[in-house]
Amino acid sequence: MTGRLILAALALLCFGLALRKGRPAGLRALRETRDNLVRIMPMMLVAMPMATFLAELVPADVASGWLGPESGLTGLVVASFAGGLIPGGPYASFPLVLTFLKAGAGPAQMVALITGWAVLAFHRVVMWEIPVLGARFAVVRTISSLALPLLAGLIAEALMPLFPHLLAGMR
């Protein structure tokens, strides 16, 4: 709840700063907010049921076992590559991550999963990277990013003591 209030306060502060730059900038900010909302709402209204219904289908031991907080290095590796296979934008991946977290997946494993989704993104390589930038770029980029999801998961594991209520708060 406090997180929400902070976000709201920051949002209003930024909007205030945009308004101070002049009325046109403020109006542009509002127009972009509206466009974003119109674009995202339909996705969200379909993606949320998708996440909760898939959650009913995911066997409980996948989340808490394979990807659980105790799954260690194996869990991080599984999460990294599973993340790379998730297609689509944030409207697909984040509801899934929420579902996994609620089912008992470890936060560090989910950091690895999101990182895998964001930097490996096998579907994006095929749909965007190769057509726009060429296969060679995709190869260099993939080589450079291959270890990142695991690395991010390990960093998250190391940072976990700083976020003590994260494990308890997700249930």
Next chain:
Amino acid sequence: MLALARRHSTLLALSAITLVAVVLVRVLKGPDAVAHAWGGSVDLVIGILPSMLMGMLMAGSLRQLVPTGALAKWMGAESGWKGLVIASAVGIATPGGPMAAFPMVLVLSGAGADIGCVISFIVCWGLNGFNRILVWEVPLLGPDFALLRFLSGLPMGFIAGWISRRVPLRWAPPESLPR
């Protein structure tokens, strides 16, 4: 009709997956599980909508305040780690989906950015883009998790850029955007 389907392909695909999931839950788990899942998604939508709206307002306002581009002259092959840091920051500041970000790679490299910097840029855009963090990650997964994720991801653009400068493969941007 076909053009309409193509424009909304993501939405159609999501709808199809959802529909299949609903049917499977009904058949495998029974009507109680269906009711439980519906309740869960209604709570989810109601719960995150206000934060999402605030995230969008913040992202829209920040875009009026932070200029991107124009920084490419500090991203050349001789730019060292400073170039990678600047490229990472530009990646974080770049909103929008792949249709915006991949052409931006061409813009940056056309303006003199080297492979390390454009890789830093694209990795940071994908992983730590502020727009996505504000609109999706904070509202849905909570500020604590979002902060843990952001901190864990922060060095990644830098590392990817550093590695790519050592990959023995030359890359030159294609002449023009494919139609």
